[in-house]
Amino acid sequence: MDASEEPPLYCARHSSTETLLHCGRCDTPICPRCMVQTPVGGRCPDCAQVRKPPMYIIGAQHYLRALAAASFVGVVAGYAWAQFLPGRMGIFFAAIIGLGLGWANAKASELATGRKRGGGMQLFAASGVVLAYAVRSALLGSPIGNSLDDLIVITVAVLVATTQLR
Numbered sequence: 001m002d003a004s005e006e007p008p009l010y011c012a013r014h015s016s017t018e019t020l021l022h023c024g025r026c027d028t029p030i031c032p033r034c035m036v037q038t039p040v041g042g043r044c045p046d047c048a049q050v051r052k053p054p055m056y057i058i059g060a061q062h063y064l065r066a067l068a069a070a071s072f073v074g075v076v077a078g079y080a081w082a083q084f085l086p087g088r089m090g091i092f093f094a095a096i097i098g099l100g101l102g103w104a105n106a107k108a109s110e111l112a113t114g115r116k117r118g119g120g121m122q123l124f125a126a127s128g129v130v131l132a133y134a135v136r137s138a139l140l141g142s143p144i145g146n147s148l149d150d151l152i153v154i155t156v157a158v159l160v161a162t163t164q165l166r
Helices: 060-084 091-113 119-140 148-164
Strands: 036-038 041-043
Touching: 060 091, 060 119, 091 119, 091 148, 119 148
Parallel strands: none
Antiparallel strands: 036 041
């Protein structure tokens, strides 16, 4: 070994892996397997401190609020839907109703939970849409899945609600 040649470095976590990489913060030797790529460069797992964004950290109280909001909007929207649009509405108007219903469920969930997002929030917003349809069907005495218009409303509303809460 030359005097100018440095001894080989080994990863701090994988002692048998030779490396030339260092953590950008603490200068610990790291290998590609344990390196975490961050916006400011490669870091060791200790320095990277990868966390979920706060909007995706959801507690039990957030789920309860989302359930309450979805239930409230579902019942109110289902009642309004039955009162103001009891018959067939046409495909175009059904899509517009679906947009509004999905948006209302997503916004109610966001307002009730402090803008929380994720799979659980999507599930509650979608269940609010289904509840609205069930309330409408019960009030009108019509069987579920009775018309293409209703299915379009439900499909569009669920897509809008879940997309807004990703």
